[in-house]
Amino acid sequence: MKKEKMKIAPDRAAARSGAWLRLLVGIGVVLLFMFVAGPVFQRLPGFVSMSAFIEKEGIRSTAIYYTDVKEFGEAEVSLRNNFAFFIANSQGHGPKPKAVVPPAFGPN
C-alpha cells in the first residue's frame, strides 16, 4: 500500500509539471502570434495599408455592436442631418443640387 502511494506521488508530480509545461507552451503560442506571426502577416500586400489605416484612425475593429464604435454614431448623425436639414430644405431654393445618380461602377 505504501509502495503504491509512493509510486502515485511522483506520477502526479510528473502530470502536474506536464500540465504547467503545456500551459507555458500555450502562452508561448499566443505571444508568438502577437509579436512574430501577426506582424509578419500584417506586412502582406493589402494587409499593410489596412493595418496602417486602422492604427492611424484609431478604429476599434474588434467591436461587436454598433454602440461600441464611435464611427457608427458619427455616420448616423451625419446622415440624419443630411436628410433632415439639407435635402428637405434645399429643394426649390436656388439651383437644385445635382441629383444625378452616379454609375454603380466607375470613378468615385
Added chain:
Amino acid sequence: MAEATQQQKSSDVVVDHGKGQISDLWKKEDYMAIWLGFIILIAGLFIFVSRPPAEMEKNFEKYNAGMKAEAKRAPFKTIAWHDASAAKRKIRASNEGYAKKIQGFLAPPSKWKNNPIDALYQSTNAADALNAKGKEAHDKAKIALADALAAAQAAEQAAADAEFKDNGLNEKAQAAIAAWLKAGESESKAKAKVGYKAFNRIGDLVGLSIILAVFFGIGMAVMGKPFGAFFIGFFFVFFMAVLAYLAEMQQTVSFYGFGFPLWAIVFGMLISNTIGTPEWVKPAVQTEYYIKTGLVLLGAEILFGKMLAIGIPGIFVAWVVTPIVLICTFWFGQRVLKFPSKTLNMTISADMSVCGVSAAIATAAACRAKKEELTLAIGLSMVFTAIMMVAMPAFIKAVGMNHVLGGAWMGGTIDATGAVAAAGAFLSDKALYVAATVKMIQNILIGVIAFAVAVYWVARVENIPGQAVSWMEIWYRFPKFVLGFIAASIVFSLIDGGMGKDASSAVLDYGVLRGFSRLLREWFFALAFTSIGLATNFRELAKYFKGGKPLILYVCGQSFNLVLTLLMAYVMFFLVFPEITARI
C-alpha cells in the same frame, strides 16, 4: 409495442414539463438576469436623463434653425451648416464631467504595443513624451486646417456673390469645403495624439471587480446559491477577463479584429485543458448567468427608430436579405450537409448572416446551443472577418464599384461591426456612412432573430414530430431572459421615440447606452466567455469540427450572402431609390 416505442421517443427529446411557480421569479437564472439587467438600465436612466447637458434643447433649436436657414440659402452644405452640425454633435451627456468619470471607471484597459503595463498605467513623463512626439504633427495640422478654412470661406463667398447661381463656383466651393472638412478630421486626429494624460487603471479595475462580485453575488444568494464561494472565485474569472481585454488591446491583435470574446475563450481553455480550472473558481464559472444579464443590456441598445436612418433601401438590404440568408443557410445545413447539431447550424447561420459575435451570443442563448458550439461559431466568424475586412475594400477599389454600393455590400456581409467601420472608412466617408448605417440596421435585427429562434425552438425543434404543443407548454420551455431582452428593446425604443431624435441621441444613445450600460455589457460578455473557456474541454470542441462541415456551411452561406446582398443593394440604391443614393 407501439406505446413503448412512443415512450422511448419521448425520452430522447428534451421536454420540460415544468410547472411555473412564483418563486421562479427570484430563483431562476433567466428571471434573475432580467432583474439585474433592468437594475442597471434604470440606474443608467436615473443618472443620465436627470442630468442632461446644460441648455440642451435651446442649443439644439439654435443649431437646427441655423442648418435649416443655410440649407435654404445655398444649394450645398455651407461652412456655417457644417459648423452647426459639428456643434450639435458635441452636445452629448457622455461629454459631461460626471459621465467621463463613470466611463473612466468602467473602461477596459487601453491600447498597447510592446508592454502590457502600458494598458494599465501611464506616468506623467510617459504621457508628456507621447504628447511631445505628436506636437509637430498637430502644429502642422492646425496650420493646414486654418489654410483650408480660409480657402473654403473665399470659395463660398465667391459662390454667394454670384447668388449661388453659378454652378462652376458652387462646385468649387463644395470642393473647398470638402477639403476643409478633411483637414478638420486630420487636425482632430492629430489633436488626440497630444492629449495623452497620466493614468492608473489598476485601482479602477480592483474597484470594479469588487462591485461586480457583490452585484452578481447577491443575485446568486437570492437564487439560493452560496455567496461566499461565488465571491471568492469571481476574482479569478474577472482577472482572466482583464487578460482577454489586454490581448484584444494589443496593437497587432486589434488589427485582425480578434476581440476579447476569442481571447477569453482561448485563455480560459488554456487553463482548463492544462492545469485545470481550480475548484475554488468553479462556483463563479457561470456562463449563462453573465451572458443572459449582458443580453438584457444589449436589448436596450436595440433601438427600432434607428431602422429608418438611411430610408427604405437600408431596410431592404439589412432586413430582407439577412433573414433569407439565415433561413437558407440553416436549411442548407440541415438538408444538404446533414448537420448533426441543429443548434450549431443555427448559431453559425446567425453569426454569418446577421452580425457575428453579438448575433451568435443571442441566438445560441435563444436555442440553448452548447458552449463549444458558440465557441466554434465565433472562431469561424472572426477568421473570416479578418479576411473580408481587407479583401472587400480592395475588391471594391479594383473594380471601381460606387462607394454607396460598396458600403451597403460591406455593411450587409462583413460579420463584425468594428470591421465594417474599418473597411468602410478605408474606402471613403461615403462608404463608411452607408456601411455603418446598414450594419446598424442589421444589428437591430438581433432582437427579432433571437425571439423568433427561441419560439421556433420551443414550438418545433424541441418537440416530438407530429405532436401538438400547447401554448402553456411553449411558455414553460421558453427561455425567459429573451423576454427581458425584448422588453428592454421595446422600452428603450419607446423612450428613444418619445424624446425626439436629438435629445435621445444626446442623453440615451450617448449617455445611458454608450456611456454606461454597453461598458458593463462588454464586461459581462467577457466574464461569460472566460467562463466558457474555463469549462470547455478541447477534445469536445474538436469533435464539433469533424468533417469540416461548419467551415463548408460558413463558406457556402457567406457566398450566398455576398451575391444576394450585392444584388439587393444594387436594385435598391441604383434602380428603385436612386434619389437617395444621389443625396448621400
